[in-house]
Amino acid sequence: MPRYNPAVVEPKWQTYWEGNKTFRCPEFPEGEKVYILDMFPYPSGAGLHVGHPEGYTATDIQSRYWRMKGKSVLHPMGYDAFGLPAEEYAILHNVPPRVSTEKNIGEFTRQLKMLGFSYDWDRCLATTDREYFRWTQWIFLVLFDTWFDAEQQRGRPIAELPIPEHVLANGERAVAAYRDQHRLAYVGEALVNWCPGLGTVLANEEVIDGKSERGNHPVQRMPLRQWMLKITAYGDRLLHDLDGLDWSPGIKKLQADWIGRSTGAEVDFRIARATEPANHQSSSASQVFPETPDANTLRVYTTRPDTLFGATYMVIAPEHPLVQNLTTSEQSEAVAKYCQAASFKSDRDRTEGDKKKSGVFTGSYAINPVNQKLIPIWIxxxxxxxxxxGAIMAVPAHDDRDFEFAVTYGLPIVCVVEPSAQDSEREQYLQGEKCYTGPGLAMNSETLNGLGTEDAKGKITEMLAGRGLARPAVNYKLRDWLFSRQRFWGEPFPILHEVDQDGKPTGAIRAVDVKDLPVDLPQLEDYKPHGRPEPPLAKADDSWLFVTIDGKRYRRETNTMPQWAGSCWYYLRFIDPKNELAMIDPAKEKAWMPVDLYVGGAEHAVLHLLYARFWHKVLFDRGHVSHCEPFQKLVNQGMILGEVEFTGFQSQDGQWVSAALAEKGEEGYVHSKTKLPLSYAVVSDADVTKSGDQFVLTADPSIRIDSRAHKMSKSRGNVINPDTVVREYGADSLRLYEMFMGPLEATKPWSTTGVNGVRNFLDRVWRLMIDTYAEEMKVVDSIQAVEPTADQNRVIHATIMAVTRDIETLGFNTAIARMMEFVNFFTKETVRPKQAMETLVLLLSPFAPHMAEELWQALGHDTTLAYHPWPTFDEAMTRLSEVEVPLQINGKLKAKVVVAADCNAQDLETAARNHEKIHELLDGKQIVKAIVIPGRMVNFVVK
RNA sequence: GCCGCUGUGGCGAAAUGGCAGACGCAUUGGAUUUAAAAUCCAAGGUCCCGUAAAGGGGCGUGUGGGUUCGAGUCCCACCAGCGGUACCA
Structure with missing residues (x-):
């Protein structure tokens, strides 16, 4: 085999690895462990795209590297296969979801194996496997069996939930209902996102701009009884535990913002009734802040209690329970009209566009507890x-939204926070002409005057709390997780609803016994959604739908779990995938967890990672896992864009229009002056020239051409298929190219000539060692069993040092560059020490494993190099005996001098002064200072 | 609007505060070849002065300031592109 032919080499080694189970991972780590995890893919019908191998290659390099460093490496792969897209795909192709899912999984597996990833395939799993979702259901039962003890800040068994006296007094049913309310998995009436297009409700996180994330269908708000998970209980811990994680600050911030913890105070405003004097009460009757406000009290939450003196009106949401109560007869018509209009508005309408504030006056007033002033209540x-x-005190002087509203409706604006004296807009703030949201000194606020914002918050809260009118409060943007879906292709809930003789639910629920798990999906001819909120599982036969236990009749829960459920814990199952007795063997869990490196796309920054962390914490509280966080280090790979395109604009009559004149219109692009529609066309790079900092048409330089890479998409036709790349260049080239493109975390455009470039490099590596003219596999004659020269040793050791460091820091692009330099160097050497060649093969093996194995074999080894010790280096060998030191005058490079590498500062300075050119330039100048850094540089500061 | 990321040759990119552009693509020249492909070797930031060839000098990391002996790197302000997000009181 003379020439490098990946089409032969790659399948050969894939077969070898599979046949020898080269990458089988031991049950328990032998020595130090490392758990390297990819975000498992969703096996869509489209197959792998080039974004997948990016992260997968990065983790594969790390896995292979650590194996050679002697660690036990757990590196598994699986499939996240339940959920909407798979079901939509099955409907479209008119096959049962399980069939199409298994077919897609087969295709994904073929593609992943084609790329030579060193997974332990014996651990492969899919979330749709009955043996897998059995334990997903089991974890759901753990959630169902857990309540959150706010005092201890942890989840505890429901049996330990203290039952208040008054509940106990109401008997068994009341106690059960009380427990059900306090479970982490509970049924709640929630204003949900109902999506008729998909026939299911969606989590807040799955709704973008009032449309479904999947399919872009409109979403309506409607109240429905749904399964909820009490993730809000874990808000503080989910936020706090981010501190100890090795995640990028950006992702941590995204999670923190999503949790959205804010601190402030709840304040009660007494509603002014015509029948009682305005200052009837200035404190609550009991001097204690009531758990729930009475009908004559409007409770608000504010983060700025220091601005209470500036509260000039109040606002309640249109859905607020006090709307009726507060509306006076004169206002009732206007209020009814406004509230009705609001209820018909979709979330999209409410938030779209310029967000002009609108509202209506209720006719009622509240009493500001700090100064007894009457202030109007608006909706x-x-x-x-x-x-x-659901209600606020409005402080227009210090809140942008309140300010805008106050200006619209002519409500008073009172400045109560003094901006700094240096502020150029200070006067406008003080006059209420502009809104000031920053901190400052309290003013117009009686006893608070002169206090800083933070002090004022504390003081006023304390004062009002003493009168039973306020208490410190914490709020989260995070809402409880809406956990049920009205679709077929998901995990059934292991829950039974008791029914009476007429088949009507009694309200009692019970868990399916653990021994009866899994609850499998029923066989359904027609599982398609029908646009109504009853789930398709309700169409199952009675034999599935109804069960009788201990003489009681039950109907199964017919909702299914959302797609996120299966991905919340798959990293645990990889540790013990075949366990039939438990979710995971605790000893194995302890030995392998936590995940040491987790690599995946940033699109999972909030949803998957937050949900998985939440489940993990519940499992931790209940003693099923030993760490409170699952993913120690997280890295987000950047997106791979399509090839860079030059795009020009053309008007209807085919005339070119400069990109400078094109702007985005309602649909597509329009001419910025004439507003006539423009079409865009890809321009060949041969017709484009660079002019200044932009590109123009060579034929007409007045026409500016846009140059940029776009996201890969079917509609744009710029999708790169990994199969094609492997066929034309080989898997090793694809792997190497994706690592060479740039930093792992950066967004990068694809370049086919770039793939060709790394293939070229692999060809050079091949020719460095293999005699391409020979008939048989044979190394070149220049490879000899000799000791490397000093120069060669320097290159060898410097390369080992750099590649080792770069792999550990995930700097794969520079590691490859170092190996290229190595090859460039040794290509010129007529004698190539065998040891040097072996070193290169070992260094290259995590990146291009197929070629490395083949070369390793050609060099005379008869086993895989996968466990061969990683090359070591001697830093002393990397140093040159002489170095060239730059000489500067006033920081400007003027000359260079060659000195011994260990030359001390004094000798270096002397050498610099004696340098002919420097000597000349220094002549007649006064040297103020000389900065001399041995081995690096000399700088003379002169006057 | 807010938040985040990114601005370095024709392009992808390197550079612990110390020689900007390693490495690669594309380009150009040379060697090899009957020829081509392939391969090997080499060149190049830019402007100015100068020359047969040399050589010499200025300016260069989005813009403007600052810190420093010295800034692509640190600080401040701004601009542009990309991505995310949507009234959370």
Whole structure:
């Protein structure tokens, strides 16, 4: 085999690895362990795209590297296969979801194996496997069996939930209902996102701009009884435990912002009734802040209690329970009209566009507890019923939204926080002409005057708390996780609803016994959604739907779990994938967890990672896992864009229009002056010239051409298929190219000539060692069993040092560059020490494993190099005996001098002064200072 | 609007505060070849002065300031592109 032919080499080694189970991972680590995990793919019908191998190659390099460093490496792969896209795909192709899913999994597996990843395939799993979702259901039962003890800040068994006296007094049913309310998995009436297009409800996280993330269908808000998971209980821990994780600050911030913890105070405002004097009460009757406000009290949440004196009106959400109560007869018509309009508005309408504030006056007033002033109560949809108390005190001087509303409706604006004296807009703030949201000194606030914002918050909260009118409060943007879906292709809930003789639910629920898990999906002819909120599982036969236990009749829960469920814990199952007795063997869990490196796309920054962390914490609280966080180090690979394209714009009559004149219109692009529609066309790079900092048409330089890479998409036709790349260049080239493109975390455009470039490098490596003219596999004659020269040793050791460091820091692009330099160097050497060649093969093996194995064999080894010790280096060998030191005058490079590498500062300075050119330049100048750094540089500061 | 990321040759990119552009693509020249492909070797930031060839000098990391003997790197302000997000009181 003379020439490098990946089409032969690659399948050969894939077969070898598979046949010898080269990458089988031991049950328990032997020595130090490392758990390297990819975000498992969703096996869509489209197959792997080039974004997948990017992260997978990065983890594969690390896995192979650590194996050679002697660690026990757990590196598994599986499939996240339940959920909407798979079901939509099955409907489209008119096959049962299980059939199409298994077919897609087969295709993904073929592609992953084609790329030579060193997974332990014996651990492969899919979330749709009955033996897998059995334990997903089991974990759901753990959630169902857990309540959150706010005092201890941890989840505890439901049996330990203290039952209040008054509940106990109401008997067994009341106690059961009380327990059900406190479970981490509970049924709640929630204003949900119902998506008729998909026939299911969606989590808040799955709704983008009032449309479904998947399919872009409109979403309506409607109240439905749904399974919820009490993730909010873990809000503080999910936030706090981010501190100890080795994640990028950006991702941590995304999670923190999503959790959205804010601190402030709840304050009660007494509603002014015509029948009682305005200052009837200035404190609550009991001097204790009531758990729930009475009908004459409007409770608000504020993060700025220091601005209470500036509260000039109040706003309640249109859905607020006090709307009726507060509306006076004169206002009732206007209020009814406004609230009705608000309820018909979709979330999209509410938030779209310029967000002009609208509202309506209720006719009622509240009493500001700090100064007894009467302030009007308004209704406006910029206040959300689902956050805080659904009501706010409006401080227009210090809140942008309140300011805008106050200006619209002519409400008073009173400045109570003094901006700094240096502020150029200070006067406008003080006059209430502009809104000041920063900190400052309290003013117009009686006893608070002169206090800083933080001090004022504390003081006023304390004062009002003493009168039973306020308490410190914490709020989260995070909402409880809506956990049920009305679709077929998901895990059934292991829950039974008791029914009476007429088949009506009694309200009692019970868990399916663990021994009866899994609850499998029923056989259904027609599992398609029908646009109504009853789940398709309700169409199952009675034999599936109804069960009788201990003489009681039950109907199964017919909702299914969302796609996130299976991906919340797959990393645990990889550790013990075949365990039939438990989710995981605790000893194995302890030995392998946590995940040491988790690599995947940033699109999972909030959803998957937050949900998985939540489940993990519950399992931790209940003693099933030993660490409180699952993923120690997280790295997000950047997106791979399509090839860079030059795009020009053309008007309807085919005339070129400069990109400078094109702007985005309602649909597509329009001419910025004439507003006529423009079409865009890809321009060949041969017709484009660079002019200044932009590109123009060579034929007409007045036409500017856009140059950029776009996201790969079917519609744009710029999708790169890994199969094609492997066929034309080989898997090793694909792997190497994706690592060479740039930093792992950066967004990078694809370049086919770039793939060709790394293939070229692999060819050079091949020719460095293999005699391409020989008939048989044979190394070149220049490879000899001799000691390397000093120069060769320097290159060898410097390369080992750099590649080792770069792999550990995930700097794969520079590691490859170092190996290229190595090859460039040794290509010129007529004698190539065998030891040097072996070193290169070992260094290259994590990146291009097929070629490395083949060369390793050609060099005379008869086993895989996968466990061969990683090359070591001697830093002393990397140093040159002489170095060239730059000489500067006033920081400007003027000359260079060659000195011994160990030359001390004094000798170096002397050498520099004696340098002919420097000597000349220094002549007649006064040297103020000389900065001399041995081995690096000399700088003379002169006057 | 807010948040985040990114601005370095024709392109992808390197560079513990110390020689900007390693490595690769594309380009150009040379060697080899009957020829081509392939391969090997070499060249190049830019402007100015100068020359047969040399050589010499200035300017260069989005813009403007600052810190420093010295800034692509640190600080401040701004601009542009990309991505995310949407009234959370």
């Amino acid at each position: 406006a949809d910029y206040v959300l019923i689902g956050y805080g108390t």
